[in-house]
């Protein structure tokens with residue numbers, strides 16, 4: 495186990511989180527308050543009792559089971575006010591772990607039950623993050639998600655909505671949901687539109703299905719980053735392509751074990767990928783569903799794989815390199831983080 499000094503250092507190191515879902519980052523306390531405000535019944539009225547409804551347990555057997563937890567939370571995320579509040583609270587929670595930059599992703603079509611438009615949902619999430627940046631100093635960007643189980647029409651609406659906010663808070667678009675049932679080739683038409691509009695793309699791939707999905711995402715959907723990519727190790731040729739093109743992998747260790755992207759920690763390829771020279775980044779995916787936070791992700795890696803402090807710093811700085819930021823903003827984030835790391839007495 496990482497002893498106290500390592501844990502203390504991990505929590506103080508400046509970090510980034512590039513893969514975090516808004517609807518997987520809701521505090522149970524917030525659900526309690528939103529339910530009262532919105533007049534929605536809850537199964538229980540105390541924080542501890544809500545956790546089992548929001549979080550997966552050790553017995554989680556698949557991505558499908560993992561995804562079932564989101565139905566509970568999204569019921570409370572159907573107003574602009576709720577979206578803004580939850581985005582704001584992501585910045586608050588990020589600051590508590592010295593996370594300097596966070597890319598928050600959400601699927602607009604899951605938040606329209608009470609009549610919000612796609613653009614309105616995006617507007618409120620952007621506003622919440624802006625307010626979070628003002629109050630907590632956490633910089634951020636929004637990634638707008640298309641869902642695998644939605645129609646092309648619905649996903650095209652999402653791309654068009656996202657395009658309105660590029661340069662005004664939105665940094666990319668994504669594809670999430672049940673990967674095994676809906677392979678990436680079903681979405682060529684949708685992502686042809688994001689390419690046409692010049693919006694950067696990241697795709698969840700190689701999580702609940704094989705490496706060919708990573709190939710499809712990069713070559714036909716225009717992905718310049720990959721969500722997870724855990725199963726890339728199953729195909730040497732595709733792994734080499736990802737390496738040559740310097741496509742960052744947004745890995746989310748705790749979530750990847752829970753969804754059974756690999757059978758267990760002994761099969762988790764992070765050490766292999768780092769040694770191969772792949773651009774691996776560490777992220778949380780869904781703090782409230784996975785019961786994790788960004789410090790915990792690094793702690794688990796230190797414990798399970800014996801990563802040294804310089805290796806952990808390398809993983810952190812890979813995240814800065816992979817961020818959907820323009821060159822100037824990336825350089826200033828990099829400098830700010832390097833200065834802070836040096837101040838902690840860690841050599842770079």
Ligand SMILES: O=c1[nH]cnc2c1ncn2[C@H]1C[C@H](O)[C@@H](CO)O1
Nearest residue numbers: 515517564599600601639670671698
């Ligand atoms: O790890 C994931 N893989 C695929 N889909 C996911 C993952 N985590 C969350 N989602 C889905 C469920 C959410 O409701 C949706 C939008 O954030 O994205």
Ligand SMILES: [Zn+2]
Nearest residue numbers: 515698721779
């Ligand atoms: Zn995800």
